[in-house]
Amino acid sequence: MRLKDKVAIVTGGSGDIGRATAVRFAIEGASVMVADINEESGLETIQMIKDDGGKAEFIRTDVSNPQDVEKMVTSTIDTFGKLNILFNNAGVSIEEKKIPDVSLDTWQKVMDINSTGVFLGLKYAIPKMEAGSSIINTASVAGIKGQKLLSAYTASKSSVIAITKAAASENGRKNIRVNAIAPGVINTEMVTFWKETKKWPAISTANALKRIGKPEEVANAVLFLASDESSFITGETLLVDGGTLNL
Ligand SMILES: NC(=O)c1ccc[n+]([C@@H]2O[C@H](COP(=O)([O-])OP(=O)(O)OC[C@H]3O[C@@H](n4cnc5c(N)ncnc54)[C@H](O)[C@@H]3O)[C@@H](O)[C@H]2O)c1
Secondary structure: OOOOOOEEEEEOOOOHHHHHHHHHHHHOOOEEEEEEOOHHHHHHHHHHHHHOOOEEEEEEOOOOOHHHHHHHHHHHHHHHOOOOEEEEOOOOOOOOOOHHHOOHHHHHHHHHHHHHHHHHHHHHHHHHOOOOOEEEEEOOHHHHHOOOOOHHHHHHHHHHHHHHHHHHHHHHHHOOEEEEEEEOOEOOHHHHHHHOOOOHHHHOOOOOOOOOEOHHHHHHHHHHHHOHHHOOOOOOEEEEOOOHHHO
């Protein structure tokens, strides 16, 4: 088992990438706190883990709310005794629009969840983490490319890559590692909107492997970064994109 006796928080654990990762973490021996605004799906995630003989609890958390995030961390420690892994993964996407048509409300909402949400996770978890802990933040290929028509999403994910590097530098001496993953197009609830558009066949195969990614393939990469197998890697952003940027 690669995470034996570890304690992990997975934000966005009611969604597809978060759920696949929470389930995988538990199979590898971790106790998992699933944190999300969606209680119904979050309870399903923890039931899947419990049915497999693993340990998991759910806490309703809005990652953009500081009180919620602080409580998420303290409740995890109260429940499982410590905190070794944080997967800062909750996020939202937006409909395609050119910058002049993006409302300030939309910009603010995306930044609050995707960017401030990651900051708050780091802010409250790091002081409670022991040496050897690992944090993984979910960025996106969009945050590297600068995706047209998705300005707020792209900007929010770029900031995740930047704060990952800052947090890695600040916490290296304590042996707390901080990395990011940058998924390409992954078959999750988030891409449902695209599936109804004419662009979908092109979007879903716009990578060297010519297919869409699976949540479990992202979970494998997160597991590597969470485990001691990546013990000399910090401040890195790992692309999980089937070669999207290599076309
Ligand atoms: N699916 C893709 O193609 C893709 C590509 C790159 C990056 N990502 C990123 O992966 C992460 C996971 O997304 P997914 O693809 O599994 O989509 P998803 O919609 O299945 O999961 C997202 C989860 O985040 C939760 N969430 C949204 N706002 C929240 C908030 N304020 N507080 C707490 N939870 C909140 C949702 O309830 C949902 O469970 C996101 O950060 C997303 O931006 C996805």
